[in-house]
Amino acid sequence: MTEVSRAATEEHDFAALPAGPWPRAERRTVLPLRQWFLWFAVLLVVGAVMWTVRTRLDKAHVVLAFLLIVLGGSSAGGRALGVSLAGVAFLAFDWFFLPPYNTFVISDPLDWLVLIAFLVTGVVAAQLLEWRRQETELARQRADEIDRLATLGAETLNAPRAEDALGAIANVIRQAMGTEYCEIFLRDGSALRLAGHSPGERQASEQAGLLAYAVERAEAAAERSDGTLTLLGDALSSSRSLEAPPVLLADLLALGIPLRVRDRIVGALRLSSSRPFSVSDDQRRILGALAYYAALGAERVRLAGAEEEAESLRRADRLKDALLASVSHDLRTPLTAIKGIANEVWNGGDPHRAQIIEDEADRLNVLVGDLLELSQLNAGSLRVTTALNTVDEVVGAALERVEAAHGAGRIDVHIANEGDILVGQFDFAHTMRVLTNLLENALKYSPTDSPVTLRAWKDHGVVRFVVEDEGAGIQASDAGRIFEPFFRGSGIPDGTRGTGLGLSIARQLAEVQGGTLTYEARTGRGSRFMLALPAGVGPSVSS
Amino acid sequence: MANPAREPLVVDAILIIDDEPQIRRVVRNSLADIARRIAEASTAAEGVDLAAAEQPSLILLDLGLPDRDGLDVCRDLRTFTSVPIIVLSARHSDREKEKLLDSGADDYVTKPFSTLELKARVRAQLRRAAAGPSDARHKALITVDDLAIDLVGRTVQRAGVEVHLTPTEWNLLRAFIAHAGQTLTHSQLFAAVWGSAAGDAQQYLRVYVGQLRRKLEVDPVRPRLIRTEPAVGYRFDLGQ
Numbered sequence: 001m002t003e004v005s006r007a008a009t010e011e012h013d014f015a016a017l018p019a020g021p022w023p024r025a026e027r028r029t030v031l032p033l034r035q036w037f038l039w040f041a042v043l044l045v046v047g048a049v050m051w052t053v054r055t056r057l058d059k060a061h062v063v064l065a066f067l068l069i070v071l072g073g074s075s076a077g078g079r080a081l082g083v084s085l086a087g088v089a090f091l092a093f094d095w096f097f098l099p100p101y102n103t104f105v106i107s108d109p110l111d112w113l114v115l116i117a118f119l120v121t122g123v124v125a126a127q128l129l130e131w132r133r134q135e136t137e138l139a140r141q142r143a144d145e146i147d148r149l150a151t152l153g154a155e156t157l158n159a160p161r162a163e164d165a166l167g168a169i170a171n172v173i174r175q176a177m178g179t180e181y182c183e184i185f186l187r188d189g190s191a192l193r194l195a196g197h198s199p200g201e202r203q204a205s206e207q208a209g210l211l212a213y214a215v216e217r218a219e220a221a222a223e224r225s226d227g228t229l230t231l232l233g234d235a236l237s238s239s240r241s242l243e244a245p246p247v248l249l250a251d252l253l254a255l256g257i258p259l260r261v262r263d264r265i266v267g268a269l270r271l272s273s274s275r276p277f278s279v280s281d282d283q284r285r286i287l288g289a290l291a292y293y294a295a296l297g298a299e300r301v302r303l304a305g306a307e308e309e310a311e312s313l314r315r316a317d318r319l320k321d322a323l324l325a326s327v328s329h330d331l332r333t334p335l336t337a338i339k340g341i342a343n344e345v346w347n348g349g350d351p352h353r354a355q356i357i358e359d360e361a362d363r364l365n366v367l368v369g370d371l372l373e374l375s376q377l378n379a380g381s382l383r384v385t386t387a388l389n390t391v392d393e394v395v396g397a398a399l400e401r402v403e404a405a406h407g408a409g410r411i412d413v414h415i416a417n418e419g420d421i422l423v424g425q426f427d428f429a430h431t432m433r434v435l436t437n438l439l440e441n442a443l444k445y446s447p448t449d450s451p452v453t454l455r456a457w458k459d460h461g462v463v464r465f466v467v468e469d470e471g472a473g474i475q476a477s478d479a480g481r482i483f484e485p486f487f488r489g490s491g492i493p494d495g496t497r498g499t500g501l502g503l504s505i506a507r508q509l510a511e512v513q514g515g516t517l518t519y520e521a522r523t524g525r526g527s528r529f530m531l532a533l534p535a536g537v538g539p540s541v542s543s
Numbered sequence: 544m545a546n547p548a549r550e551p552l553v554v555d556a557i558l559i560i561d562d563e564p565q566i567r568r569v570v571r572n573s574l575a576d577i578a579r580r581i582a583e584a585s586t587a588a589e590g591v592d593l594a595a596a597e598q599p600s601l602i603l604l605d606l607g608l609p610d611r612d613g614l615d616v617c618r619d620l621r622t623f624t625s626v627p628i629i630v631l632s633a634r635h636s637d638r639e640k641e642k643l644l645d646s647g648a649d650d651y652v653t654k655p656f657s658t659l660e661l662k663a664r665v666r667a668q669l670r671r672a673a674a675g676p677s678d679a680r681h682k683a684l685i686t687v688d689d690l691a692i693d694l695v696g697r698t699v700q701r702a703g704v705e706v707h708l709t710p711t712e713w714n715l716l717r718a719f720i721a722h723a724g725q726t727l728t729h730s731q732l733f734a735a736v737w738g739s740a741a742g743d744a745q746q747y748l749r750v751y752v753g754q755l756r757r758k759l760e761v762d763p764v765r766p767r768l769i770r771t772e773p774a775v776g777y778r779f780d781l782g783q
Contacts, residue, residue, distance in 0.1 A: 387746065388750060389749050390750055392756065392763050392764050393749060393753060396763075396771060397771045397773045399765060415764065421754055428773065538747060539744075
């Protein structure tokens, strides 16, 4: 039985695996032919030496010497060599050392006993040694297997992204099982979500319900080529005893295995081929262990997802804290002014002071809008509709807003429209907001007689917008923080009001459209903000 | 065109549908010199009834009504009246604005609004309604600044120099002129030029408008003729 099992292992055993990270065990180190030559030479030499002194030797000496050679040969070269040595030694003993010499005739009947005892001892010893050797070989193979699993485990659990590990595991399982395709699904509530698969095309032939069936029954299930589904019980469990009767896993189109970690089903595995396949006993055994790795990989993906979610909650929490701090200060300050002035006017004060109430209300309105937008951005609920837009139009819309509030004449606009009109693939409203914000900042934080420049051009698949001013710029120590919500630079002159949210919102608005917003100090004086958005391609023929 | 529009315009009735009494009060006070009577409704049902009973010259409709969705009310009103509808909304999403205009509203004012802005919007809508269908569309020759558009001869001249327009640009220009002074959403403009057939052209609409601007506008970044209504659409402005 051991013999059969070993042969099967050698035949299927990861034959298809890449040589790379899998240390292939060296088979027998010394060629058998050399062993045979060596041990027959030893037999010849020892026989010849004993023959020259045979008159002074007892039969027992010869038998013991030959027996030692047989034992040595069979331990070094295996059973076949041992038995052959025993046979040849038997004949040589009879021919050369039992009187009458040089015949196979045996005169003393007791010599028969010696001869037979020698032969039996030699053959039995060779057989015993062979069994021992096979056991060692099997143990070594098991150790190899464990080694491979350990390598697989380390490699897959080390993959930088948890999802990548699942793809790698799926591919290893596919190769080990010799099927065409392997997929790993994550359990998401009651649904299964494909999380990793081996490269190549998925086989469409398998039944859609196979995995759901396997997960629901918490047992591996197989789809046979006649379309029937069979439950496999504990056939794939690694705890199944080796003595249990072998399960026939042949003529399969697909195999569905629930993936378990600590008695909880975390996902499922599906092996499939377009042609029927079978799973040998040894493949079956290792499949249990491989499936456990897949289960650990699936669990890791789930944990990584939970960690991401926790991180986003932590971020939202930090924002909420900042928000509360801001609400208490930034919302209450204008409210205090409004309340005070309303009271003043009511009590006969200068009615023109009511203008301040309107200004403060406007400021509150801006802040409320910013807070709403920021919370939408953080919750990921802001809608983004990218479309083909012209740079002319979005810059024009931003200019109209900014110049309505700050007066016209200070902003120089240069749009590289030579040849084709400059177009980008972006969300109009969000981009207009970003540009408005940058232009307003530039006007606010630079002398009222200094120019502000806006340039836009196409550069390797992106549209670049650059807004430059000649103001005091941003202090180097603050430059890294200006995109944080509620951050206000230390060099901001008194009386310049802002919510501290503008740049944070602008950067996030740029990023949700697949763009970037960065800052650099201008050499000399002033600030430079750079917005990059995906470029677009206009109609090829202006019909 | 002669300019009766600049004379003070007073109408009989304006209807305000809003559930907030404070907002209704602000509207009543600020529109007192435009309308002789302000009808007030606090629910959608009441508002639709009043719109039928009072025959107002203009309707101000709040989107956040307690009983019904503002867009529905807007469509309802449009089944029996064609007077201008201005929507008041605190949810100032640009996408909503486009949806509103597509549902039959003529303009929108975002809360909080200044009374000056509200009055200006109301006057503009009343003037447009009084002028009837755009005068421009009945004219064969339109001149704005140094631009001369001859719709019959299909020629455009800028400062006496002929400007060549592609067929698409001509169709766009004609649609703009037909709806002069009116905000056209992107989808309305597309339907006016290409019909309802969806195709590649839709994604290029803004590019075609941009190309037209480069031919007609003195400064295409600061357009005076084809104005941008951010994220909503365009308004062709003949400077009326």
